[in-house]
Amino acid sequence: MQEQAGAVTFQGQPLTLLGPMLQAGHEAPDATLVANDLSTVQLADYSGKIRVISTVPSLDTPVCDAETRRFNELAASMGDNVVVLTISKDLPFAQQRWCGAAGVERVVTLSDYREGEFGQRYGLLIKELALLARCVFVLDARGTVRYVQLVKEIAQEPDYDAVLEALKQVHQRS
Numbered sequence: 001m002q003e004q005a006g007a008v009t010f011q012g013q014p015l016t017l018l019g020p021m022l023q024a025g026h027e028a029p030d031a032t033l034v035a036n037d038l039s040t041v042q043l044a045d046y047s048g049k050i051r052v053i054s055t056v057p058s059l060d061t062p063v064c065d066a067e068t069r070r071f072n073e074l075a076a077s078m079g080d081n082v083v084v085l086t087i088s089k090d091l092p093f094a095q096q097r098w099c100g101a102a103g104v105e106r107v108v109t110l111s112d113y114r115e116g117e118f119g120q121r122y123g124l125l126i127k128e129l130a131l132l133a134r135c136v137f138v139l140d141a142r143g144t145v146r147y148v149q150l151v152k153e154i155a156q157e158p159d160y161d162a163v164l165e166a167l168k169q170v171h172q173r174s
Contacts, residue, residue: 001018001019001120002018002019002020002123003016003017003018003127004016004017004018004021004123007021007133007150008126008133008134008150008151008152008153008154009152009153009154010129010153010154010155011153011155012153015126015127015128015129015133015154016126016127016128017123017124017125017126017127017133018119018120018123018125018126018127019119019120019121019122019123019124019125020123021122021123021124021148021150022122022123022137022145022148023145023148024145024146024147024148025144025145026144026145027143027144027145028043028051028137028139028143028144028145029043029121029122030042030043030044031043031112031117031118031121031122032114032115032117032118033087033110033111033112033117033118034092034110034111034112034113034114035092035108035110035111036092036093036095036096036099036109037092037096038092041110043085043118043143044143046083046085047141047142047143048141049081049082049083049141050078050079050081050082050083050138050139050140050141050167050170050171050174051082051083051084051085051137051138051139051143052071052075052078052082052083052084052085052136052137052138052163052167053085053087053136053137053138053139054067054068054071054084054085054086054087054107054135054136054158055086055087055088055118055119055122055124055132055133055134055135055136056068056086056087056088056132056134057088057089057126057129057131057132057133057134057154058088058089058090058131059086059088059090059094059095059098059109060090060094060098063134063154063155063156063157064088064134065098065102066157067134067157067158068086068102068104068107068109069102069104070157070160071084071086071107072084072102072103072104072105072106072107074160074164075106075107076106078167079171081141081174082167083108084106084107084108085107085108085109085110086107086108086109086110087109087110087111087112087118087132088109088111088112088131088132089111089112089113089116089119089130089131089132090109090111090113091111091113092111092113095109095110095111096109112132116130118132119132122135122137124150126154133150133151133154134150134151134154134156134158135148135149135150135151135158136148136149136151136158136163137149138163138166138167138170140170140173140174141174146166146169146170146173147162147163147166147167147169147170149162149163
């Protein structure tokens, strides 16, 4: 398996990502994930919609909590043809509990806990922690990656303005 040594850091310590890192212009691979009700979900199930995919190490940490709440707020203004997915390795039960406690209703949380298939296909599985790196993708309705923001220091939030600008450009192309 391909390794990206030092691709991200946690509190300044370099970490290795497993899998190939996707770039703008790549076709987004499909992956099997688990919904909060334990049903199996494919990323392809969201075909036809613009997808904002936010990956986080764990919803039960302050930065991931803040990021997912922020995307929940932003989702209201993104339009009906956009779905916001937050993917982590948290168990579906933990995701459901967190969403209920946080009042998050506009973001779909999905878990990569079973096989880590998503993390490996998207090049985001952290070898040393078995968690996902912090990254935001914007996919067009056909499933082409139009924007990638890998957050170098996983203890920091992404640049939301840059994500919104990328989303605006994808809307204009649609």
